[in-house]
Amino acid sequence: MTNDYPFKEIEPKWQKHWDEIGLFKADLKKYKNKFYCLMMFPYPSAALHVGHGRNYIIGDAVARYKIMRGLNVLTPMGFDAFGLPAENAAIKSGIPPKVSTLDNIETMKKQFRQWGVGYDWDKEVISCLPDYYKWTQWIFTELYKKGLAYKKKGAVNWCPSCMTVLANEQVIAGSCERCETKVVERDLEQWFFKITDYAERLLEDISRLTDWPERVKIMQTNWIGKSNGVDIDFKVDGTDITLTCFTTRVDTIFGATYMVIPPEHPDIPELIKGPARGGSASGGNKDITKFEEFIQRVRVQDKIERAAAEIEKEGMSIGKCVINPVNGRKIPLLIANYVLMEYGTGAVMAVPAHDQRDFEFAKKYNLPIEVVIDNPKEHLDAASMACAYVDDGIMVNSKQFNGLTNREAMEKIAGWMEQEKIGKRSVHYRLRDWLISRQRYWGAPIPIIYCDRCGEMAVPEKDLPVLLPEDIEFSAKGAVPAGGQGSATGGKPHGQSPLKASEKFINTKCPKCGGSAKRETDTMDTFVDSSWYYLRYLSAKDDKKPFDKETVTRWFPVDQYIGGVEHAILHLLYSRFITKVLSDLKFIDFDEPFRRLFTQGMITKDGAKMSKSKGNVVSPDILIEKYGADTVRLYTLFIGPPEKDAEWSDRGVEGAYRFLKRLYRIVEEMVRENWDSALDEKADKELKRVMHLTIKKVTEDMEKDFHFNTAISSTMELLNQVYLSVGSTKKRVSPAIKEALKITIILLSPFVPHISEELWQMTGGKESVFMVPWPDFDPNALLTEEVEIVVQVNGKLRSRMTVSVDAGEEELKKMILEDSEIKRWIEDKNVKKFIVVPGKLVNIVI
């Protein structure tokens, strides 16, 4: 077809060329002008779709641009290769996870190449291989030695379908992030990283992340969830138990009319023992059954729903009272579903007059409501309130604090309580410790040994890695061991690491006494693997150490990190945490890993995220076959602002293809045909102006927000201008035209690298276009001549405006109709005529 351009020849040719010239090879010793361009490394799934492609195409465009800016670019890639999908697939297919994973990696690497996305593959890391996970295990042991990795029994999120524990972050609206099954709660022994020790620093240092998207910083801030308040001890009347509650509204303490604790509260068994005050005196046992029923029912309710404002409040009286320390008043104690054990101190002083949840609860269970903060505009009456009064106001019913504003009282009461030793200012965080153990096979084994004589210990560095055994059976039976062993789980089915089935793995020698010992069989959460891979790229092949301090010092922080916003919390927070720990341990001397972050939006099809199960996946392979990789790249970058979600359209792909054909044709014709070399001063000048404007625009877009879409549309306009200058009947080519074409090619090369290389060579380029310095624009060339014109409405002078001499009618119309003076005259009347006398006057007839 004459109308096509030969992308099938062009693309492999230049991919080979980039290999040959080592375009993406980084010499780590040359760190002057370094630019570390990092893309989130992918999980090796069978094949990538165009939605995945966005991340890598954006990253590649950035890397190529930075290379042209003369920076020493490091752009590595690897694979986040452990994880559930491969293991679950193995249970179905019998193919070992390692085999399928390495297969998928090969496929993906072919895809990257086809897309013309370049990496320095010498630095590849694959997290499921022993040369990598040895060091993941090493990081674990370093944390363990510092007391930052510990084991405890706790209520955990359990996915009954994946048969594994999930971190809070992996539970989305009460369901498993991966399989969307409803998550339940279980009590199990688990390993944790003490990220809560770093809560304050993780929060505080967010302010240093000036080049991170605001929304990501907000999400991290909320996730850490710092609250300032007061911890107050309430004695349970007639017992030795004290319940401490955390409140952010100590100004309301005199209005506390009852206390609520969650069904998980550890003191409940003790509290419901013995004679219940107010409960039926004879039926003690019956009451206990009733309690147990209630507790069981609430415990399986979804935590997120329990914490939501709308939840139907449910409670049960314990039949005891607690004593409010500020006034000695006895108030009832209840169990309630809207209180969570995980937050604050796991006990709440309820102030129904000023907290909506407490208000609803009090109304339902007929508990007293007492106003302690009055509305200055309208006196509050507890009996007739329709909802809680949550705004600021004036203190009432609060003894010596009456008459103060509640804001003043908050400080005063906190101080007074501290003095009287009945309360203590406190800070609580929503952030929980990071649950890192998984009862699954396909992960890095937790390097811990249990010896009957010497106890629990970390595997010494010289014995790492603890190799994952390969003789594991992946039948459905083998992977889901019979439950019932754990009494704590009450005989419910429960997951056990498949490693438990490997005698060879479990039995080992104690490193201390040499006696027989057993290995930990849990494996690590894959978020541990991905929390440090960006350090490993710099010494991917070093078998003596995880990374080299001097090299990472020179190359860090990462200059640009690019990835999906779905990782705004988990991965980025964990990476920041591990970096801070490694910094505290003096292995590195920086404590934030990523200087600049860019999070791209999702590509949707038919309004939904692409997924195999929805059947709306667009494969790049077919498109590349039909239009070539440059078309797919161009369209992916053109689809919309890259930080926003965008809907894929096949028509859009064709549009991108047509543009590339148009670009190819003009260069090809100019080279082949003998065009007239006549000068046209006016046209050339205008072309130059558009060209410099385009350089300015594209450069700004690349430097600032990665607005490839607008960068590309301005190069499209530049190409239009070139076509105009060439003319359609008798074609002409001047030095200005040649220059503008070359600039068009250069500006497009980060986006469509193959065709750009080809055309660059056709126009006489000797070396790769990526060796050509990025052009600067000439501010003088941007200037246009301006004139003052007169604007009339119905023939009467109404305004004067300064406009460019060659402003077209549309441009003038737009400017004039937006002028506030003129708007006043037109108001909502119809514009009948718009008469232009170029360079002099415009008359609007209404």
Ligand code: ANZ
């Ligand atoms: C009394 C009070 C009166 C409260 C009032 C609020 C308003 P933030 O700001 O999110 O930190 N609370 C404390 N621990 C809780 C738990 N484990 N489960 C459910 N709710 C809990 O929220 C702090 C407030 O949430 C605390 O202040 C407490 O209710 C409640 F007019 O104490 B407040």
Ligand code: ZN
């Ligand atoms: Zn021992």
